[in-house]
Amino acid sequence: MNTEKMIEVARALGPIEAALMDIARSLQLTPSMHDEATRRYEALARHVDRPGSPLEGDVDEVYPSGSFAIHAAIRSKIKRDQHDVDAVIELVIPSETDPDLVLDRLYGAIVNTDDELYRGLTVERNSRCVTVHYSDGVTVDLMPVVRLPATPERVSKLFHHKPESGEAYTKEINPDGFARHFNQTVEISLEFARRFEARRLLVDGQLFASNPVLVEKAATQPMPEHMPLERKSPRVVALQLLKCFRDKRYRKHGDHAGQRKPPSVVMAALALDAPQVGASLTDELLTVATTMRDAIIEADRHGRLLDVRNPAYLPDQFTDRWPEDREAQRLWAADLRHLVDELKELRREGFDPMRVKRVFDDLFGATIADHVLKEHAKAQNNAVLGGASQMTPSGQLQSPATSPRHPAISGVMNAGGLGLGVGLITPVRANTSMGGEIPDG
Amino acid sequence: MTLDQQIEDMARELPTWVCSRIDDRTASWQGTLQPYETPHTVRIEHSVPLVIEYRSLLYVQPLVEVVEPALQRQEDAEEGPLPHVYWRHPRVERAGPFLCVFDADAREWTLSDPLSRTTVPFALHWLQSYELWLATKKWLGLGRHAGKESTGANFSRFK
Numbered sequence: 001m002n003t004e005k006m007i008e009v010a011r012a013l014g015p016i017e018a019a020l021m022d023i024a025r026s027l028q029l030t031p032s033m034h035d036e037a038t039r040r041y042e043a044l045a046r047h048v049d050r051p052g053s054p055l056e057g058d059v060d061e062v063y064p065s066g067s068f069a070i071h072a073a074i075r076s077k078i079k080r081d082q083h084d085v086d087a088v089i090e091l092v093i094p095s096e097t098d099p100d101l102v103l104d105r106l107y108g109a110i111v112n113t114d115d116e117l118y119r120g121l122t123v124e125r126n127s128r129c130v131t132v133h134y135s136d137g138v139t140v141d142l143m144p145v146v147r148l149p150a151t152p153e154r155v156s157k158l159f160h161h162k163p164e165s166g167e168a169y170t171k172e173i174n175p176d177g178f179a180r181h182f183n184q185t186v187e188i189s190l191e192f193a194r195r196f197e198a199r200r201l202l203v204d205g206q207l208f209a210s211n212p213v214l215v216e217k218a219a220t221q222p223m224p225e226h227m228p229l230e231r232k233s234p235r236v237v238a239l240q241l242l243k244c245f246r247d248k249r250y251r252k253h254g255d256h257a258g259q260r261k262p263p264s265v266v267m268a269a270l271a272l273d274a275p276q277v278g279a280s281l282t283d284e285l286l287t288v289a290t291t292m293r294d295a296i297i298e299a300d301r302h303g304r305l306l307d308v309r310n311p312a313y314l315p316d317q318f319t320d321r322w323p324e325d326r327e328a329q330r331l332w333a334a335d336l337r338h339l340v341d342e343l344k345e346l347r348r349e350g351f352d353p354m355r356v357k358r359v360f361d362d363l364f365g366a367t368i369a370d371h372v373l374k375e376h377a378k379a380q381n382n383a384v385l386g387g388a389s390q391m392t393p394s395g396q397l398q399s400p401a402t403s404p405r406h407p408a409i410s411g412v413m414n415a416g417g418l419g420l421g422v423g424l425i426t427p428v429r430a431n432t433s434m435g436g437e438i439p440d441g
Numbered sequence: 442m443t444l445d446q447q448i449e450d451m452a453r454e455l456p457t458w459v460c461s462r463i464d465d466r467t468a469s470w471q472g473t474l475q476p477y478e479t480p481h482t483v484r485i486e487h488s489v490p491l492v493i494e495y496r497s498l499l500y501v502q503p504l505v506e507v508v509e510p511a512l513q514r515q516e517d518a519e520e521g522p523l524p525h526v527y528w529r530h531p532r533v534e535r536a537g538p539f540l541c542v543f544d545a546d547a548r549e550w551t552l553s554d555p556l557s558r559t560t561v562p563f564a565l566h567w568l569q570s571y572e573l574w575l576a577t578k579k580w581l582g583l584g585r586h587a588g589k590e591s592t593g594a595n596f597s598r599f600k
Binding site for chain 1: 554
């Protein structure tokens with residue numbers, strides 16, 4: 001696709017769609033973050049399997065699970081490279097082994113070491129996994145499982161033990177089966193990729209450069225381990241935004257204090273039930289959120305708790321720990337409704353910076369709200385410098401960073417060239433706002 | 442451009458703007474600019490200097506003022522309570538703020554330019570940056586303070 005068409009694609013996005021795209025871009029793990037995370041859980045598995053370890057020779061395999069396996073992992077802090085990685089470590093031990101013993105051994109295998117790599121790290125023994133906190137803020141959740149014979153591929157048993165209550169049990173799961181099912185089910189969209197690419201080029205200033213770096217035919221290439229945003233399914237990107245919204249809600253809002261948040265895997269499974277909606281990220285997000293909420297409302301109407309199962313292995317119930325009660329599911333349903341209402345209202349009202357700041361601060365946090373406005377300004381500055389920021393005779397702005405805002409005049413756009421519209425005023429040159437004193441002469 | 446040429450050009454390009462002829466060399470225009478959802482009434486006063494006068498571009502620049510809604514101050518903002526304005530201008534006795542909409546060193550505006558394609562869209566861009574500044578307390582638009590490096594993107598098809 002040539003640059004002029006890309007400018008038209010960027011222009012047609014609408015500022016709220018563009019804002020959600022900018023948020024999505026900021027949430028992505030970089031290839032190096034992805035590679036480092038992979039290296040870490042693989043090294044952890046080798047460390048657990050080392051001679052002298054309580055689990056020496058017991059490690060069969062380690063593989064990513066959760067959001068990492070479905071390319072939906074997000075940065076937990078936008079300004080830093082913090083993110084969480086879930087990995088399954090398959091052990092060759094009797095499946096009847098006491099859960100507390102399995103978790104204690106895994107914990108001991110990591111902490112009781114002379115290896116400088118692991119000394120001094122904070123390691124937590126949780127009820128189903130051991131969490132390793134690295135000094136750069138990345139955490140790896142290592143969940144020990146045992147593969148079950150005579151079951152579908154990679155069906156395993158996890159070990160649950162809570163020392164404080166003594167609660168202990170095992171549970172059949174198939175996280176790898178779910179990841180494969182999810183990745184095969186979600187559809188990628190070339191149009192979606194093209195829209196993201198156009199927005200990226202506009203914000204990065206390449207759209208008006210002489211040699212923009214375009215990503216062509218990305219979706220026809222083999223799926224890489226680290227999937228760039230342009231190649232992700234709209235469903236996955238919507239899921240990432242929803243996770244960001246959830247994390248902010250359960251971290252910052254007083255009425256969520258102490259509440260367990262809806263697990264990512266429950267959200268991912270429900271997202272698969274949403275109908276296909278096309279290439280708009282806003283529509284995708286609204287549809288996934290509405291589907292999720294409808295499922296909760298339906299269960300609640302019948303006096304039940306939400307029951308979500310692993311479509312790749314139905315005995316694996318994803319909702320075994322959340323929602324704990326109907327209040328918990330109602331809280332999340334109300335959150336989802338709030339998200340949908342706010343986004344619809346914002347889209348209807350247009351892009352007012354103060355309102356955008358307030359709404360995005362509420363939905364995603366102050367850092368992201370600021371990021372949205374900064375990216376918006378970058379896109380607009382590039383449009384000004386590129387000669388693509390125009391004015392209507394009635395004094396409204398028309399540029400790839402802000403259109404379409406005024407439907408009544410959108411019909412006069414796209415007269416060719418840089419998308420310069422008929423009847424629009426194009427400045428003779430870019431302008432820079434100055435500051436200082438005026439000389440007297 | 443002569444004042445008559447400016448008046449003619451403005452009437453053709455921006456027919457809703459109201460022009461007032463102040464004297465032989467000076468006119469003002471008032472109209473609406475709306476970068477986002479809020480319409481701003483803006484007044485532009487332009488005075489064409491005598492040919493024999495030598496004045497700097499900053500001195501002869503059109504004076505751009507926001508009539509309503511009044512520009513807001515944010516006392517705790519990093520770049521001052523209202524950045525990129527001149528609080529006074531030696532050509533007039535009334536107080537500002539007058540918008541600083543162009544870089545004179547870069548000759549982004551000259552006396553040969555039509556206001557309709559410089560000062561007016563420049564003011565629109567200024568108002569856009571101002572609205573973003575109101576929300577973030579940071580001047581995110583293209584900007585420069587005298588003697589300092591410019592901010593914003595570093596590519597321009599005009600330069």
